Amino acid sequence: MKLKEFAARIGLSQTTVSRAMSGYPEVKPETRARVLEAAERLGYRPNISAQRLATGRAGAIGIVFQGGGRFGPHSSEFMGGLSTRLQKDGIDILVSTVETEADEAAAYRRLAASKRVDAVVVHTPKVADARIALLQKLGLPFVVHGRSEAERPFAFLDIDNFGAIATATEHLAGLGHRRIALINGDPANTYARDRDLGYRTALARRSLTADPALTGHGEFTDENGFRLMQGFLALPAPPTAVIAGSMMSALGAMRAIRIAGLAVGRDVSLIAHDDVFPYLSPENFVPPVTTTQSPIRSAGERIGDLVLRLLRGEAPKALQEIWPVDFRVRGSTGPAPG
Amino acid sequence: MKLKEFAARIGLSQTTVSRAMSGYPEVKPETRARVLEAAERLGYRPNISAQRLATGRAGAIGIVFQGGGRFGPHSSEFMGGLSTRLQKDGIDILVSTVETEADEAAAYRRLAASKRVDAVVVHTPKVADARIALLQKLGLPFVVHGRSEAERPFAFLDIDNFGAIATATEHLAGLGHRRIALINGDPANTYARDRDLGYRTALARRSLTADPALTGHGEFTDENGFRLMQGFLALPAPPTAVIAGSMMSALGAMRAIRIAGLAVGRDVSLIAHDDVFPYLSPENFVPPVTTTQSPIRSAGERIGDLVLRLLRGEAPKALQEIWPVDFRVRGSTGPAPG
DNA sequence: CTGAAAGCGCTTACAG
DNA sequence: CTGAAAGCGCTTACAG
Numbered sequence: 001m002k003l004k005e006f007a008a009r010i011g012l013s014q015t016t017v018s019r020a021m022s023g024y025p026e027v028k029p030e031t032r033a034r035v036l037e038a039a040e041r042l043g044y045r046p047n048i049s050a051q052r053l054a055t056g057r058a059g060a061i062g063i064v065f066q067g068g069g070r071f072g073p074h075s076s077e078f079m080g081g082l083s084t085r086l087q088k089d090g091i092d093i094l095v096s097t098v099e100t101e102a103d104e105a106a107a108y109r110r111l112a113a114s115k116r117v118d119a120v121v122v123h124t125p126k127v128a129d130a131r132i133a134l135l136q137k138l139g140l141p142f143v144v145h146g147r148s149e150a151e152r153p154f155a156f157l158d159i160d161n162f163g164a165i166a167t168a169t170e171h172l173a174g175l176g177h178r179r180i181a182l183i184n185g186d187p188a189n190t191y192a193r194d195r196d197l198g199y200r201t202a203l204a205r206r207s208l209t210a211d212p213a214l215t216g217h218g219e220f221t222d223e224n225g226f227r228l229m230q231g232f233l234a235l236p237a238p239p240t241a242v243i244a245g246s247m248m249s250a251l252g253a254m255r256a257i258r259i260a261g262l263a264v265g266r267d268v269s270l271i272a273h274d275d276v277f278p279y280l281s282p283e284n285f286v287p288p289v290t291t292t293q294s295p296i297r298s299a300g301e302r303i304g305d306l307v308l309r310l311l312r313g314e315a316p317k318a319l320q321e322i323w324p325v326d327f328r329v330r331g332s333t334g335p336a337p338g
Numbered sequence: 339m340k341l342k343e344f345a346a347r348i349g350l351s352q353t354t355v356s357r358a359m360s361g362y363p364e365v366k367p368e369t370r371a372r373v374l375e376a377a378e379r380l381g382y383r384p385n386i387s388a389q390r391l392a393t394g395r396a397g398a399i400g401i402v403f404q405g406g407g408r409f410g411p412h413s414s415e416f417m418g419g420l421s422t423r424l425q426k427d428g429i430d431i432l433v434s435t436v437e438t439e440a441d442e443a444a445a446y447r448r449l450a451a452s453k454r455v456d457a458v459v460v461h462t463p464k465v466a467d468a469r470i471a472l473l474q475k476l477g478l479p480f481v482v483h484g485r486s487e488a489e490r491p492f493a494f495l496d497i498d499n500f501g502a503i504a505t506a507t508e509h510l511a512g513l514g515h516r517r518i519a520l521i522n523g524d525p526a527n528t529y530a531r532d533r534d535l536g537y538r539t540a541l542a543r544r545s546l547t548a549d550p551a552l553t554g555h556g557e558f559t560d561e562n563g564f565r566l567m568q569g570f571l572a573l574p575a576p577p578t579a580v581i582a583g584s585m586m587s588a589l590g591a592m593r594a595i596r597i598a599g600l601a602v603g604r605d606v607s608l609i610a611h612d613d614v615f616p617y618l619s620p621e622n623f624v625p626p627v628t629t630t631q632s633p634i635r636s637a638g639e640r641i642g643d644l645v646l647r648l649l650r651g652e653a654p655k656a657l658q659e660i661w662p663v664d665f666r667v668r669g670s671t672g673p674a675p676g
Numbered sequence: 677c678t679g680a681a682a683g684c685g686c687t688t689a690c691a692g
Numbered sequence: 693c694t695g696a697a698a699g700c701g702c703t704t705a706c707a708g
Contacts, residue, residue: 002701013679018703028677045451049390050701053684058387060432065418072617076414080403083435092432092454094398097421113383116430221617248617251589255624279410279559279586286593340685351695356687366693388685391700679708687700692693 006044010035021046060092061307062117064107066099072220073248073277074296075123078145081300082121089308091118105134112138119307121145126188143306143319145299147190155310155319157303161194162201164292164325165243168271169202171290171327172241176336177269181214181232181239183225183249192217195245195273220245225252233260233268240336241269247280250289269333273325287331294325344382348373359384398430399645400455402445404437410558411586411615412634413461416483419638420459427646429456443472450476457645459483464526481644481657483637485528493648493657495641499532500539502630502663503581506609507540509628509665510579514674515607519552519570519577521563521587530555533583533611558583563590571598571606578674579607585618588627607671611663625669632663 007017012035020027020035027035038044052059063082065075083093094117098104108131111117119141122131125148132150135142144156165182172180182199185192196215203210213235216228225244232239233256244250250272257268264270265287272289274282275296282289306319345355350373358365358373365373376382390397401420403413421431432455436442446469449455457479460469463486470488473480482494503520510518520537523530538548551573554566563582570577571594582588588610595606602608603625610627612620613634620627644657 003703004701014702015679015681015704016677019678022703024704026677031677043451045448047391047701048452048454049387049396050684051703052387053385053391053686054701054703056684065421072414073411076410079433080435083403083433087434087436092434094430095417095421095433096425096430097418098425110383113381114386116386219617221619223617223619223622226622251618252622259624279557279561280589281559281561284561284564284590286597342685352686353688353695353697354693357694360687362688364693369693385685388700389687391702392685392687394700677708680706682703682705684701684703687698689698690696692695 001042001044003044003046006039006042009042010038018046056115058115058118059090060094060117061086062094062096062107062111062120063123064096064098064104064120066097066101066104073280074220074246074275077275077277077295077297078123078300078303081297081302082304083300085301085304086307091304091308101130104131108134108138108140112140118311119143121303121307125190127190127193129190141307141310143303143310145303147194147322153315153317153320155306155316157299157306157321157323158191159294159299159323160325161191162198164273164294164327165195165198166202167198167325167327168243168273168290168292169199170206171329172243172269172271172333173202173206173208175241175269175333177239177241178208178336179211179214179237179239179241180208181216181229181242183216183218183220183228183242183244183253185217185220185245187217192245199243214239220249222248222252222255225249226256227252229253229256230260233257233262239268241271241333244270244272247272247274247277247282247289250282250285254285265332265334267337269336271333282328282330285332290330290333291328292325293328294323299323339380339382341382341384344377344380347380348376356384394453396453396456397428398432398455399424400432400434400445400449400458401461402434402436402442402458404435404439404442411618412558412584412613415613415615415633415635416461416638416641419635419640420642421638423639423642424645429646439468442469446472446476446478450478456649457481459641459645463528465528465531467528479645479648481641481648483641485532485660491653491655491658493644493654495637495644495659495661496529497632497637497661498663499529500536502611502632502665503533503536504540505536505663505665506581506611506628506630507537508544509667510581510607510609510671511540511544511546513579513607513671515577515579516546516674517549517552517575517577517579518546519554519567519580521554521556521558521566521580521582521591523555523558523583525555530583537581552577558587560586560590560593563587564594565590567591567594568598571595571600577606579609579671582608582610585610585612585615585620585627588620588623592623603670603672605675607674609671620666620668623670628668628671629666630663631666632661637661 020032123145218224274291274293358370461483556562612629612631
């Protein structure tokens with residue numbers, strides 16, 4: 001059913017019906033109630049495409065994933081939160097996948113030119129990220145999940161990666177560990193750079209030197225965790241503690257430790273950063289894993305908020321948040337061995 | 339830039355420009371080339387909302403996830419495949435999350451009434467699934483990932499869950515195992531019912547009786563795998579083999595086996611169904627895990643194909659596929675002990 | 677508080 | 693092969 005027919009059916013003009021349904025203030029309360037009741041009863045729903053054309057708003061935001069690789073467990077949790085939040089305001093999420101960085105830039109140009117979305121969410125930013133300048137140039141509003149360095153201020157939400165890893169490192173140093181390994185992500189990404197800085201800063205505070213052989217980089221997969229940890233343990237002076245970038249890499253690292261005939265929490269202490277996956281909980285590991293943790297789902301929800309506020313006209317500068325990270329000590333960490 | 343301005347700029351009518359850009363056959367090749375070149379050069383892109391209103395097509399398909407729980411690693415991989423495929427045809431994916439079954443039904447009604455999507459993808463169907471009848475009633479085209487029982491034929495893609503678990507069970511029985519446990523999903527879901535049937539059928543073929551105490555149900559999380567396996571091992575007559583429904587539950591099950599002081603592949607054989615997660619590979623486990631495997635990402639891509647064909651008018655009946663499942667023997671399975 | 681009518685930016689049946 | 697014009701189903705400035 002269309003507006004014209006619906007309006008005729010209930011004896012009102014299209015104008016009044018439209019205003020009543022969109023929640024405009026100038027409609028008499030009884031009229032609005034009558035319209036809403038009738039819409040429900042007769043099953044009238046405005047055509048989204050027509051609404052969008054008339055208002056110039058897309059009613060959707062975009063998010064681009066590069067390669068299949070990036071659409072992993074972190075993305076799912078994040079999307080769950082983002083989607084839950086935006087749903088409440090009737091905003092759709094439009095998911096695109098691309099292969100390369102150039103494809104991603106092209107995707108933003110396309111989204112902007114075709115007015116397909118009102119804003120985009122950018123994730124996994126690099127320290128110097130071309131996407132930010134591009135979006136600012138295109139005039140396509142955006143919120144970044146993570147931080148980056150840019151000329152002009154932009155909206156973002158990030159967790160305190162520096163603080164999280166600094167805390168973990170200091171905790172291990174406090175337990176007497178002097179050789180602490182770090183399984184980190186691609187150092188071009190801001191989060192990995194921040195974690196590295198937190199690690200080095202904490203070591204320095206404790207007068208420990210950072211051995212480059214004790215830092216490994218790569219995607220947070222089980223396999224990388226395993227390989228990197230095996231490498232660390234094969235060193236002439238292996239570490240007595242390791243900080244894993246995610247629960248996935250922790251899984252692999254724990255396996256490597258066990259295969260080497262060592263016990264987690266006794267011979268080698270382990271701390272993992274946990275984004276809080278409902279299907280993989282650090283408490284259920286044996287031993288339970290000490291973590292720095294920050295639910296990525298909540299970050300998704302909050303970024304939904306930030307997007308909505310951005311679209312309502314708030315200045316990007318006012319939409320910047322950094323979340324502290326929880327630290328939970330469990331059985332996987334203990335005093336440095338003899 | 340709008341069509342009117344763009345058309346004027348290159349000295350053609352809006353009609354011709356529109357036809358040239360949409361690939362209609364009646365435009366002279368040189369004209370089309372000229373239009374496309376100019377669009378590229380001047381940065382003209384048709385406004386999506388206007389196109390949609392004029393054609394009556396949404397240019398998007400919908401997918402609904404119930405609760406955060408269902409948006410796990412399987413969903414991510416599936417979405418990666420689906421999105422990659424639909425992207426090629428310029429079809430957007432609209433993701434919604436809802437809490438309850440009733441909310442999901444409401445979401446479909448909303449999507450249908452507002453013409454927000456041209457079709458939807460339904461996943462994790464139950465044996466008797468109300469969503470199918472609802473979508474057929476609403477006239478909203480859909481493709482199901484999985485199978486279900488319904489009056490009228492519908493488009494679907496499923497893997498051979500029956501065959502996969504029957505093969506795994508027979509393999510274990512062939513190795514002399516007589517007490518084989520199964521970690522399965524919610525039995526209301528078709529895939530879990532099919533796996534259960536495959537398990538029972540294989541046991542019967544080998545003249546083994548199915549002990550209800552050896553079947554467990556629940557979400558495929560690490561934790562559930564752990565708890566269920568611990569329960570099995572605490573039985574008066576514990577199993578010597580287990581089939582885990584996913585790599586996540588296999589993780590937990592393996593831990594429970596180890597904690598009990600038993601060795602995977604020697605004291606207890608383990609087979610996992612693997613949906614092929616890039617960050618968690620069965621070959622990297624210790625011992626490497628024997629699997630029935632079927633990439634859920636490929637299923638996502640293929641379902642994208644089916645959706646496009648459905649929208650082109652092919653009959654749902656012609657769009658039904660069941661994929662065989664690979665079986666890979668690795669170190670986690672061995673002869674039944676003593 | 678309500679309505680008649682223009683306009684959003686495309687597509688496409690019809691005419692040539 | 694190309695074009696003038698109606699129409700897609702809404703919103704909203706303007707008038708009352």
